[in-house]
Amino acid sequence: MKVPQFIHLLGSPPWFYRISGQLMPVLGLLACALLIVAWVWGLGFAPEDAKQGNSYRIIYLHVPTAVIALAGYYVMAFTGLVYLVWRIQLMALMLKSAALIGAAMTFLALFSGAVWGKPTWGTWWVWDARITSMLILFFLYLGVLGIINAFSGSKTSQQAGVKAASILALVGTVNIPIIYKSVDWWFSLHQPATLKLTGKSNIDGSMLTPLLIAIVGCYVFYAFMLLWRTRIELQSSEHNKQWLRDAVSKK
Amino acid sequence: MINAPMIFSIAAAFKAHVKAESLLRWRHKSDILQPLLFFVLVLSLFPIAINAPSQELARLAPGILWVIVLLASLFSAEHLFRDDLGDGSLSAQLLSVQPLSVYVVAKLSVHVAFVVVPLALASPIMALMLHMPGSGVPVLILSVLIGGVSLSMIAAFGAALTVSVHQRSMLLALITLPLYVPVLIFASSAIQSNIDGTFPTMQLLILMSFALLSAALLPWAISAALKLSVENK
Secondary structure (H helix, E strand, O other): OOOOHHHHHHOOHHHHHHHHHHHHHHHHHHHHHHHHHHHHHHHHHOOOEOOOEHHHHHHHHHHHHHHHHHHHHHHHHHHHHHHHHHOOHHHHHHHHHHHHHHHHHHHHHHHHHHHHHHHHHOOOOOOOHHHHHHHHHHHHHHHHHHHHHHOOOOHHHHHHHHHHHHHHHHHHHHHHHHHHHHHHHHHHHHOOHHHOOOOOOOOOHHHHHHHHHHHHHHHHHHHHHHHHHHHHHHHHHOOOOHHHHHHHHHO | OOOOOOOOOHHHHHHHHHHHHHHHHHHOHHHHHHHHHHHHHHHHHHHHHHOOOHHHHHHHHHHHHHHHHHHHHHHHHOOOOHHHHHOOHHHHHHHOOOOHHHHHHHHHHHHHHHHHHHHHHHHHHHHHHOOOOHHHHHHHHHHHHHHHHHHHHHHHHHHHHHOOOOOOHHHHHHHHHHHHHHHHHHHHHHHHHHHOOOOOHHHHHHHHHHHHHHHHHHHHHHHHHHHHHHHHO
């Protein structure tokens, strides 16, 4: 199969190391700027919610992390696919990083949701469709991490582990929409829709703008973290290579 | 002197696998009883733990029964590929001219016949023990039969991924149980709906589509997982 130029370059660790080194400061500063603007705006200047008062402001953390948690799964599955098809070692490292960051984001979304639920619904946990899907997504991430950890040891074993994790991630990709729809159907049968979180239609523009900035900021932050984690994984897996020594000593 | 033709047809290979696997299962009859015993054991814990009047138990019965079906299918699939990996017959399968998925589908068909069918047949007795209304029983049997196909496929996928790993039970559960969720939802809701008086055509059709989808797609994933498990051994 003819491989696009971009994928070829991704197969070269020195290229990735150089480019990610240049990109990271840009992404890091951009993420900081966007998140500071969004959170200062959202926490300090956006209007108070008529029903929930100030407690709704956790939305500026909750929704972006939830969005990233779901998108991160697809990033992970995509790296897994590229790894299975083209056997690019860098993708194996990126899959590991994506699994870890994704799991952390999912946890953060669940945790902030629970904190939000306490003042709003009067309880830490509700078996609502979105929360349940999120919990299952968290388990899927843990499964991928668990597989990677279980295949520790020799280099061939680790590679087999990443292959296993890639296959699992791909099967999970097919399953996520099915799980999401089933859970949604199940709970719409049992519970009134009033327990749904703030829908897109009923959020005011003055609250929406900082939310959108926070989501974009979170995406940039995710990209930054992904490059950073992958660099660390690269440094530990290629620690005895000459190019890495050269790159580090050049600094 | 074995006079084997060089290339078997896929159908012949499938038949040979089914025959060998059925014979193996039949010679370990205690393994057939194990999931059933597990079913009764776990089931008997619920009335002891909940200590509720029988109508309360009856209300919980579809959910309880299906959670136990999930666990029984999970544990019965754990050792599905272990012996084949250990004695090298899995490596031999990889060298065969037939695709590995023929072996996988044959093995799982036998698994369904020896594990899912007995579970489905035993489920009315279990339903009786939990005082589930009799109107739910036919749908219970149907849902176990249909849903059992997807469950076996998913559990086999988890087992194939983890077969070369030590201490796999927890990992297998972590991989498999989240993927079970859609089947659990539609199966238990099908039973509940029949008890409430509407025949659950929709739920049963969805369960059927899950079964077909998993039977069509997962054998590839299982084969890929088995290949890397052999490499990792």
